[in-house]
Amino acid sequence: MQSYDEIDSTNTEAFRQTNLPDGTVLTAEFQTQGRGRIGKKWHAAKGENLLLSIVLHPKCEASRMGLLSLMAAEAVAQTVEQLTQQAPEIKYPNDVLVANKKIAGILVEARSNSTETHTAVVGIGLNVNQTVFDEGVHATSLKLLTEQEFDRTDTLITLLKFLDTKYQAFLKGETIELLKAWKSRCAMIGKVVVFRHKGAICTGKAIDVDEIGYLWIEKEGKAMRYAQTEVSDVRY
Numbered sequence: 001m002q003s004y005d006e007i008d009s010t011n012t013e014a015f016r017q018t019n020l021p022d023g024t025v026l027t028a029e030f031q032t033q034g035r036g037r038i039g040k041k042w043h044a045a046k047g048e049n050l051l052l053s054i055v056l057h058p059k060c061e062a063s064r065m066g067l068l069s070l071m072a073a074e075a076v077a078q079t080v081e082q083l084t085q086q087a088p089e090i091k092y093p094n095d096v097l098v099a100n101k102k103i104a105g106i107l108v109e110a111r112s113n114s115t116e117t118h119t120a121v122v123g124i125g126l127n128v129n130q131t132v133f134d135e136g137v138h139a140t141s142l143k144l145l146t147e148q149e150f151d152r153t154d155t156l157i158t159l160l161k162f163l164d165t166k167y168q169a170f171l172k173g174e175t176i177e178l179l180k181a182w183k184s185r186c187a188m189i190g191k192v193v194v195f196r197h198k199g200a201i202c203t204g205k206a207i208d209v210d211e212i213g214y215l216w217i218e219k220e221g222k223a224m225r226y227a228q229t230e231v232s233d234v235r236y
């Protein structure tokens, strides 16, 4: 475990230090260049939240790496549920929301090599004790949901336990179970969705999310497949 008071981004640092062992956790009190999905930024007030990256070296097919981000979203949702007694929703692929407000964001960055062992950095920003957010940001936190201050170390331990259980299931190949849990928190399937794909606004009916985390959309009678790394701002 590595703890930083201030750093550009825990994900960036995890890749900067090559050869970090499986399970290494990097945390920061503040990030000067926190990164979100699809080139977005992640802003979080100093010392109030959890900002972490976990280094994983799964031995699996490269195609299964997409499932890791769904798995991480489910573990974060379980953490939020346990700590707030409220049922979070997941917005494809891995935003965690309560009552339509975002409480956590996840950025999984993977590097695959020619061997069976890959490197994935699972970056998680969980809003814990922050109560004031920039204007126009639809965000919430554990504290806003419960009116209680949370011990961030205890919160981190709870999150890491849920993540470890999910990761062990991932390594055992329990794909169907992982997807089932993720889908039970995502009400998107069967609905008409609007989303951004490579800069364009697309629409269609969401028909499935498959075992490697791709989104399937029906458009004018045709089924189309979208990679989660290219889809953002999903609305339904």
Ligand code: BTN
Pocket: 008, 009, 010, 011, 012, 031, 033, 034, 035, 036, 037, 038, 040, 042, 050, 051, 052, 053, 095, 104, 105, 106, 107, 123, 124, 125
């Ligand atoms: C998103 O919602 O777009 C994903 C946000 C991910 C933020 C976390 S904070 C810790 C880690 N380091 C980063 O720079 N990003 C992730």
